[in-house]
Every structure is written in C-alpha cells, then in structure tokens.
Amino acid sequence: MGKRVSLFVTCIVDQLFPKVGMAMAGVLERLGYQVDFPENQTCCGQPAFNSGYRGEARMVARHFLDTFESSERIVVPSGSCTAMVVHHYAELFAKEPDTLARVHALEKRVWEFSSFLTEVAGVTDVGARFEEVVTFHDSCHGLRELGIREGPRRLLACVRGLELREMAPAEECCGFGGTFAVKFAELSGAMARTKIEAIERTGARAVVSLDLSCLMQIQGVLSRAGSGVRTMHLAEVLASR
Amino acid sequence: MSAEFDQKIHSTLSDANLQLAIYTATGRLKEKRIECVSPESLPDYQELRSQANAVKKHSIENLDYYLEEFERNLEARGGKVVYCKDGTEVADFILSLARERGAHLIVKSKSMTTEEVDLNERLEHHGLESVETDLGEYIMQLAHERPYHIVAPALHKTRYDVAEIFTRNLHVPNEIVIEKQTAIARAVLREKFLAADIGISGANFLVADSGAVVIVENEGNARLTTSAPKIHIAVAGIEKVIPRAQDLATFLKLLARSATGQLLSVYTSFLAGPRRPGEIDGPDEFYVVLLDNGRSKLLPDRTKRQSLYCIRCGACLNTCPVYRKIGGHSFPWVYSGPIGAIITPQFMGVAHEPSLPFASSLCGACAEVCPVKIDIPKILLELRSDVKKSEAREKQNRLEKLAFRIFAWVMTHPRVYELAGRMAAGMAPSDGGSWIRTVPAPINIGPLRAWLSQRDLPPPPARSFREMWRQR
Numbered sequence: 001m002g003k004r005v006s007l008f009v010t011c012i013v014d015q016l017f018p019k020v021g022m023a024m025a026g027v028l029e030r031l032g033y034q035v036d037f038p039e040n041q042t043c044c045g046q047p048a049f050n051s052g053y054r055g056e057a058r059m060v061a062r063h064f065l066d067t068f069e070s071s072e073r074i075v076v077p078s079g080s081c082t083a084m085v086v087h088h089y090a091e092l093f094a095k096e097p098d099t100l101a102r103v104h105a106l107e108k109r110v111w112e113f114s115s116f117l118t119e120v121a122g123v124t125d126v127g128a129r130f131e132e133v134v135t136f137h138d139s140c141h142g143l144r145e146l147g148i149r150e151g152p153r154r155l156l157a158c159v160r161g162l163e164l165r166e167m168a169p170a171e172e173c174c175g176f177g178g179t180f181a182v183k184f185a186e187l188s189g190a191m192a193r194t195k196i197e198a199i200e201r202t203g204a205r206a207v208v209s210l211d212l213s214c215l216m217q218i219q220g221v222l223s224r225a226g227s228g229v230r231t232m233h234l235a236e237v238l239a240s241r
Numbered sequence: 242m243s244a245e246f247d248q249k250i251h252s253t254l255s256d257a258n259l260q261l262a263i264y265t266a267t268g269r270l271k272e273k274r275i276e277c278v279s280p281e282s283l284p285d286y287q288e289l290r291s292q293a294n295a296v297k298k299h300s301i302e303n304l305d306y307y308l309e310e311f312e313r314n315l316e317a318r319g320g321k322v323v324y325c326k327d328g329t330e331v332a333d334f335i336l337s338l339a340r341e342r343g344a345h346l347i348v349k350s351k352s353m354t355t356e357e358v359d360l361n362e363r364l365e366h367h368g369l370e371s372v373e374t375d376l377g378e379y380i381m382q383l384a385h386e387r388p389y390h391i392v393a394p395a396l397h398k399t400r401y402d403v404a405e406i407f408t409r410n411l412h413v414p415n416e417i418v419i420e421k422q423t424a425i426a427r428a429v430l431r432e433k434f435l436a437a438d439i440g441i442s443g444a445n446f447l448v449a450d451s452g453a454v455v456i457v458e459n460e461g462n463a464r465l466t467t468s469a470p471k472i473h474i475a476v477a478g479i480e481k482v483i484p485r486a487q488d489l490a491t492f493l494k495l496l497a498r499s500a501t502g503q504l505l506s507v508y509t510s511f512l513a514g515p516r517r518p519g520e521i522d523g524p525d526e527f528y529v530v531l532l533d534n535g536r537s538k539l540l541p542d543r544t545k546r547q548s549l550y551c552i553r554c555g556a557c558l559n560t561c562p563v564y565r566k567i568g569g570h571s572f573p574w575v576y577s578g579p580i581g582a583i584i585t586p587q588f589m590g591v592a593h594e595p596s597l598p599f600a601s602s603l604c605g606a607c608a609e610v611c612p613v614k615i616d617i618p619k620i621l622l623e624l625r626s627d628v629k630k631s632e633a634r635e636k637q638n639r640l641e642k643l644a645f646r647i648f649a650w651v652m653t654h655p656r657v658y659e660l661a662g663r664m665a666a667g668m669a670p671s672d673g674g675s676w677i678r679t680v681p682a683p684i685n686i687g688p689l690r691a692w693l694s695q696r697d698l699p700p701p702p703a704r705s706f707r708e709m710w711r712q713r
Contacts (some may be wrong), residue, residue: 014706015666015701018708021710042651043657047645052628052629053645085657144605172419177601182687182688189600189694189696191602192696194566216699218699218701219676219699
C-alpha cells in the first residue's frame with residue numbers, strides 16, 4: 001500500500017518527448033513504486049483554459065477526472081499541468097458542487113515529479129550519476145503556483161558528477177506561455193533569446209527544468225542559434241547512472 | 242491583434258537602443274526593490290503585503306461608506322469634493338472654475354489619473370496653459386509623448402534624447418550633463434510655479450478618517466504645486482480612499498520600496514483642506530475631484546475588483562518580462578505593463594484591444610511583487626474568457642473557436658487523440674532526429690509558421706509514450 005503511482009505523462013511528453021516519460025517511470029520504479037499508465041489519459045485542458053475557452057477546458061478536465069479518479073497518486077513531469085489540476089480545476093468547476101467535490105478529492109493526490117520525490121517519497125539521492133555542468137531553469141508555474149524552488153536543486157545536488165551553475169536570473173520566464181508563443185511569436189522569441197543568453201553565460205552544457213513546454217521553447221531557440229547546449233528534463237538527469 | 246498593437250511591439254523589439262534602455266532602467270528598479278524588501282531590510286514584508294491587501298479589500302468593499310466619510314471630513318476643513326464620472330466632467334469642472342477665477346496658467350504634478358482623461362489636451366484646447374512639473378513628466382510633455390511608465394515617465398529617454406528635447410523646445414544650448422539639465426528645467430518651472438493660478442495634483446491616498454490627501458514624491462514639485470497657487474485641485478480615482486491615517490504606516494512602507502527601491506519617498510505631503518487662518522502657506526481653495534471613469538463597473542466582480550487595490554507603484558512593470566521587451570508605448574492605453582493589461586480592458590471595455598489580456602506568458606512574476614497582492618494572472622485569465630465570450634456573441638474569430646472545439650473533442654476521445662498524434666507525426670519531415678528548421682510550404686501556415694518564425698521544432702519521435710509503454 002502507498003507504493004502505487006499512476007503516471008500522467010502530459011500530452012506533450014506523450015507525443016513529443018516520450019523518453020522523458022520513460023525516464024520518470026524508471027526513477028519511480030527504482031525507488032520501489034509500482035507504476036501504471038491509465039491509457040485513457042490525454043491532456044489536462046490547459047491550452048483551452050489559458051486561451052479563454054473555459055467550456056472546452058471543462059470538457060477536457062472532466063475527462064481527466066474520469067481517467068484518474070481511481071488512482072491513488074498521480075505523478076506528472078510538469079509543474080504547469082500539475083498547477084492546472086491542483087489550482088485551476090477548482091476555478092473551472094466553482095459553480096458545480098458535485099464536480100468540485102471530485103476535484104478537491106483528486107487535487108491532493110496530484111504531484112509534480114520533483115516534489116513527489118522530495119515530499120512524498122522523501123528522497124533527494126536517487127543514486128544517479130551524470131558527469132556534466134548544468135544550469136537549472138525554474139519553470140514559472142512550478143515556481144510561483146506550486147512553490148517549487150529548493151526541491152529540484154536538492155535532487156540535482158545529490159547527482160554524482162554533476163555541477164550546478166545557477167544562471168542570473170534563473171526565475172525569469174522563457175517566453176513560452178502556451179498559445180502566447182505563437183500569438184505573440186516575435187515577443188516570445190525575444191524573451192527566449194534573453195533566456196538563452198543567461199544560460200550561455202553560465203558555461204553549462206545542459207539546461208535542466210521541470211517542464212517540457214519551457215524546454216521545447218529553450219531548445220528550439222538554442223537549436224536555431226546553433227548552440228551546443230542541450231535541454232533535459234530533471235527525470236532524464238535522475239535516470240542517468 | 243490590432244495592426245497598431247502588432248506594429249508597436251515589432252518596432253520596439255527592433256530598436257536595439259530602446260531595448261537596452263528599457264531593460265537597463267527596469268532592471269535597476271527591479272534590483273533596488275529586491276534589495277529593500279529583503280528579510281534583512283524589511284523582515285515583516287510579507288505580513289505588510291497581507292495587511293495592505295486586507296485594508297484595500299475592506300476599503301473597496303465599503304467604498305461608498307469611506308468616500309462619504311472622506312467627503313464629510315474634508316468639507317469640515319473647508320475643502321470641497323467634486324464627483325466626476327469621466328474626463329469630460331473633470332475638464333468641465335476645471336474649465337468653469339478657471340473661467341470664474343480668471344485663471345490662465347496651471348501647474349501640474351505627476352498624476353496618472355489626469356493622463357487617463359487627457360486632461361492637459363482638454364485644458365489646452367480651451368486656451369489654458371497646463372505645465373507638467375515632475376521632471377520626467379515635463380520631458381514627456383515637451384516631447385509630446387505619453388508617460389512610458391507609471392512611475393518613471395521618461396524611462397526610455399537617454400540624457401542625449403533629453404538634451405535634444407530641451408534644445409528644440411526651450412531654445413537652450415545642447416546640454417548632456419544630467420545635473421545641468423535638471424537646472425534648466427528647474428529655472429523654467431520656478432517661474433511657472435510663481436505665476437500659476439491653479440495647481441493640479443493627483444493623490445496617492447485619500448484618508449477617510451482625516452479628510453486628507455496624501456501625496457508622495459521625490460522632487461518637491463508636488464508640494465509647490467499644491468501650496469503656491471491660490472487654488473489646488475487634486476484629481477483622484479475613487480479607489481484611492483483608505484479608512485484611517487494609521488493605515489499609511491503599512492502603505493508608505495510598501496509604496497516607495499516597491500516603486501523605486503527607496504525606504505521612503507523624499508517628500509510625503511498630508512494635505513487636508515485650504516490654508517487656515519494663521520497658516521503661512523497653502524491654497525485659498527482646495528478641491529478633490531473623485532473620478533470614476535469606469536472604476537465602479539468593476540465593483541460587482543469579486544475577483545476583478547482586486548484591480549482597484551493598485552497603488553500605482555509600477556513594480557509589476559519592472560519585473561514583467563513582457564514589459565521589459567515591449568516597453569510602455571506598445572500598450573494601447575496610458576497604463577502599461579501587467580496592471581495596464583488588466584485595467585485597460587476593464588475601464589475601456591475588452592474591445593479596446595481584445596488581444597491585450599493575451600499578451601502575457603502568465604509567468605506570474607507580477608503577482609509575486611505586487612505590494613497589495615493583486616492576483617494579476619488570475620484576472621488576465623478571466624479577461625481572456627470575457628474576450629472569447631464577447632467574440633462568440635459577435636461571431637468573431639470562429640476559426641479559433643472551431644479549433645478549440647476540435648481540441649476538446651479529440652482530448653476526450655483517447656483513440657482519436659492517439660490516431661491524430663500519429664498522423665501529425667507522419668506529416669513532419671524527418672531528418673535523423675535533429676530539430677526541424679523548415680517545413681514544406683503547404684503546412685507552413687498558422688501556428689506552425691509562427692513557431693518556426695522564431696525557433697526550431699522538435700522532431701516527432703518514432704513512437705509515442707503510450708506505444709513505448711505498451712511495448713516494454
């Protein structure tokens with residue numbers, strides 16, 4: 001009991017970065033968790049919610065509730081998608097008491113990956129080894145909506161061979177912002193280029209973060225600029241040995 | 242997005258000097274703020290924020306009560322309160338007063354509220370001379386520009402820009418030393434103060450229990466504006482009222498630190514009514530114009546009326562990665578940055594610039610620094626929903642609506658979702674796993690084209706996660 005977790009890998013990991021999901025599952029299994037993947041899962045609904053389409057967001061959120069209702073604990077490789085479920089679902093269903101009760105019952109069981117490790121599993125050393133100089137990008141929703149700041153740094157500090165060099169500022173947005181990235185593409189690109197300047201100033205060879213959406217934006221701009229710096233999700237670092 | 246908004250963003254992003262000026266100036270203000278709200282400098286900072294939020298919440302929820310109390314107490318001291326619903330009423334009041342008193346020259350201290358109703362233009366249109374006396378604001382008036390920033394109106398101007406503006410407008414020799422530029426402005430403005438018939442100020446706080454207007458500033462120009470001329474008119478939004486003088490202990494600690502990284506502004510003036518017998522200075526007549534201009538429309542909404550808590554410190558602008566790129570003049574109204582993005586649609590209507598609430602990555606940095614804890618991202622999200630409801634009513638943007646209906650349908654049908662994902666992956670060009678720089682013209686459209694205009698696209702993996710999971 002208590003050693004079962006369900007993965008919500010998020011649509012972006014499922015479709016574009018499956019290795020991150022596999023890495024996360026690997027880390028959890030190594031810690032002795034029995035991991036399952038509810039096949040009906042799709043998306044948390046955030047794209048619709050952030051774009052102002054609350055009716056559509058509600059449909060997707062209901063699907064999430066149906067899919068994960070029987071899961072004991074749900075682990076998510078994203079601060080943003082986690083925040084959507086644990087903060088914004090309640091807003092979406094404020095006028096539907098029955099659904100709201102389901103939301104409240106579920107939101108306590110949904111965990112962003114790094115905070116699951118530090119707060120639920122109670123580990124900081126997962127036995128990883130990764131010989132690299134890295135910098136850490138605080139993804140905004142994890143940082144400001146979930147208050148995740150120290151946990152991932154503690155996890156990285158325990159990785160053998162890894163050197164963490166903080167960038168200044170680590171906490172400034174990469175400019176992704178969901179549909180913002182395409183609605184205000186030039187502005188979003190300018191924000192990302194400021195971010196990669198900060199990354200490159202550290203001399204790190206890899207940027208680590210908790211969200212693939214930020215990493216997709218950062219890697220996209222790094223790649224366009226011909227930079228050799230690569231992006232990694234925390235799970236990929238922790239799965240290395 | 243309106244063509245104008247798009248164009249302004251593009252031109253600001255393309256101007257390297259401007260980019261540097263904005264980023265440097267906001268960066269300096271941002272760092273100074275961080276320093277002086279640190280636990281070493283202000284250990285009870287978070288408690289003060291909660292306190293400020295509670296006082297503002299209470300004031301806004303009891304606005305009618307406190308406005309009446311303010312009015313009673315001010316009038317007992319010989320001041321007069323004038324309620325105005327919009328800029329026309331403000332201008333009409335000031336113009337008729339000026340006519341009755343034979344006034345021609347007005348000096349003004351910095352006030353975003355008067356900018357909101359284009360007061361200078363309205364007064365000048367009727368032959369009055371209205372001179373801004375805050376240095377930054379004066380520079381902007383000479384340059385015929387709107388303030389670039391709530392607190393630092395000429396933030397984007399370098400001293401070389403100022404030298405040129407002074408030479409062109411004041412016919413003085415080109416002067417690039419900032420102290421000397423200040424002396425030039427001072428000499429001109431001194432004469433204006435002495436000759437002015439009316440002084441117009443804004444207000445940082447209206448204190449109900451004492452009937453006082455509180456103004457904070459650094460240059461002393463507001464003190465001169467409110468004491469030298471025979472008539473003082475303070476123009477304030479109705480939301481500026483706070484219950485008690487002792488609440489200022491909370492707000493004054495937060496305001497200067499959040500705004501300019503000072504422990505306290507240089508001058509804090511408490512103005513309660515006209516000069517009384519025996520006093521050596523102060524105006525003979527003292528008016529407080531209480532402006533609505535759309536504010537009361539916000540009152541019914543529990544979340545959105547938080548926007549009225551704002552004390553105009555500008556901290557959200559300095560920390561906002563969007564403001565720091567697109568600057569103040571890209572915004573469609575006088576208020577810029579995150580606070581501008583939430584109050585513009587509410588004061589002016591969402592149709593004023595429907596894309597404004599979307600011009601944010603929702604990073605939340607604004608809410609983190611707001612001294613009165615306005616949940617700006619939450620309000621932006623509600624405004625986004627309002628925009629979409631209004632578009633649905635007007636049958637606008639139907640393609641996007643359709644796209645999100647399809648999105649919702651796909652995301653609630655896992656098999657369709659999986660199939661759609663595989664089809665999309667099959668369409669993408671495969672180049673041995675490296676990131677995609679271009680796609681064939683027929684699919685290089687819409688969001689994909691916008692994405693690729695700035696960055697590369699991840700190559701779709703051979704198998705989705707669910708396929709990998711099934712096969713492991």
